[in-house]
Amino acid sequence: MNKIVEKEYFSDKVIRLVVENQKIARSRKAGNFVILRIGEKGERFPLTIADADPVKGTITLVVQIVGVSSAKLAALEVGECITDLVGPLGKPTDIELKGTILACGGGVGVAPLLPIVEAFKKAGNRVVSVIAARSKDLIILEDQIRRWSDEVIVMTDDGSYGRQGLITAGMEEVIQREKIDECIVIGPAIMMKFASLTTKKYAIPTQASLNSIMVDGTGMCGACRVTVGGKTRFTCVDGPEFDAHEINFDEMLMRLGGYKSEELLANAKYFQK
């Protein structure tokens, strides 16, 4: 179980893995995530499911190497197995016919955005996607996003591909020209903060999918606390998607750094090897 059957390098830091897990492939919905553990000393960490094939019994995960655990996952080769994989977790995205959807993904956030774009399109919505990254080599899954979008705008910080500028510039362009019924943003917390501020100006209902620190992923530990509308919520059982305009992103950014010093030490030790 949990055997890697396909591995693709989007860049040297971003890797796509197709993993065998019949049950999760069948039961997952857009927006769900899994918890993984690599090796007997491994830590538990969440990843949003990027795609699934219920016939083949596989799920797709996209991982960016940022620390020890993501590096261990990325180091697994075809034929090797993920020690522990559990899910699907979190509430699925609320998919229905809403009209026009603005789907925004930054960096590896495009991976969890993909199944949501697909589901909204299949539900009959017009979908305009804006995908963004620092530079061309970090733009991922463009063709797949195009397949389920009516229009795609690509933004890069350095202008090496698509248009130059931040994701918010692409969003503004779409919002100026047509009526958006709902927006979904997924990406680094800082990007989601500014994307959310952009749609707030225009009062467009917006959902953001959060990537909080988690241990169990089932509501037990509370590591993933986030303040939404002044109330503490748990990303794992109440989310991972919340009303973006109500999320306290500054607190979220602070909480993502909760184990920074421990992580830096661990990284130094691991990557030195």
Next chain:
Amino acid sequence: MSLDPEYLKIERSQEWRAALRSKTKNKERTAIPRVHMPEQAPEIRVKYQDREVNLGITAEQAALEASRCMDCVTPTCIEGCPVNINIPKFIKLIENGDVLGAAATLKETNALPAVCGRVCPQEKQCESRCFYLEKMNLPSVSIGHLERYAADFERASGTSNIPKTAEPNGIKVATVGSGPAALSFAGDMVKNGYDVTVFEALHEIGGVLKYGIPEFRLPNAIVDFELENLRKMGVKFETNFIVGRTASFDDLKEDGYQGFFLGSGAGLPRFMDIPGENFNGILSSNEYLTRVNLMGANAETSDTPVILGKRVAVIGGGNTAMDSVRTALRLGADRAMIIYRRSEAEMPARIEEVKHAKEEGVEFMNLCNPLEYFSDEKGMVNKMRLNRMGLGEPDASGRRRPVPIDGSEFELDVDLVIVAVGVSPNPLVPSCLPDLKVSKWGTIVVEEDKMQSSIEEMFAGGDIVRGGATVILAMGDGRKAAENMHLYLQNKLSKTTKTN
């Protein structure tokens, strides 16, 4: 079965037991002082997260303590035991030198004797009903220490006695969760011949026994040994499986499962909802203990990080608070403090845990309540503000209500805060079952004498029903649920055979 007076009478009238009773006069028995559990010295034990505090009694101590028990005609101690262990029988077997027989007796009704011998609050249960205490005002027979002794003796002997199981009946039943309630249920159902699968969301079996209770109170190896016994009896275990999510209840019914025991525990940690509580370095006891106990975060080799606080405040006065504060000491805290809003008399923690914590150097700041937390520029907690409390009239729980004292506010430097103020039931299972009746607190509503939920093939027990209790009460629920699910399934089966 062991509460059946006829059965108890037959057991008690066996020749060897009658002979044992007449061998020693009761006067001699009552003159023996209660055994004292040998303990690891506090200055040594605070250095090791995984070394047990209680070392276990010796064979001589056990034989002597067992001889204190007078083998009463009406053994009230059994009524005090949530799983109704035949207490006089196992104790008399120890006195008679048949310790393996004593261990087998424990396993007649208890799936986890080595666990219960360590973590049960016997002083509130069996031992509180002992003749010594009730009628003679003497310290009770040390039933808990003897239970642990018999279970440990068996494990050390290498000859594990596997309880007899009925002929397999081919009926599949499942547990949701693998904590004490589910394991106790699984043990009884497998004895009745059922095909039992235990489903667990985490990567390890054991629930709170693994992620919650620290190794200095309950070593993981002991839990694993008891799990191995259940496995040998035929119980199947499936990890990384969230019933309702990984597969739905309907999927499992299609796979042939006819009965479900919901024992998913008290999943959600409670916080106090005070300013600054989401700063880094403030975490639930569940998170702190899971990082250390389940993930081994205190070991160099573990990828899971844990904050090694120097000035640690643990909020709460229960067993989980004691486990957290004593863990913090073992992980190198200079000051490990309990912040509790009532006084020691109202503390829900076991007396033994409080005693051990004090010996180890835990500071008790009783009658204090947190008001607010402060942080450094990076959002790491560095200070808290509290006020002192007085005790007013008794509240609904019968304990005196804590009332803030005006003008008593003060500040305390801290670099790690562990919030252990209770838990709420895990919403994952109820959210998958719209027809399941839950209380306003989110606990599953059951018929108390049967543990049957509003969905007839689903029974429930432990913290998901009680909202937060003890290992042994959860185990009692598991047994009761097994007994009643057995009746329910047999009844249903005989009806379908008749209509055929």
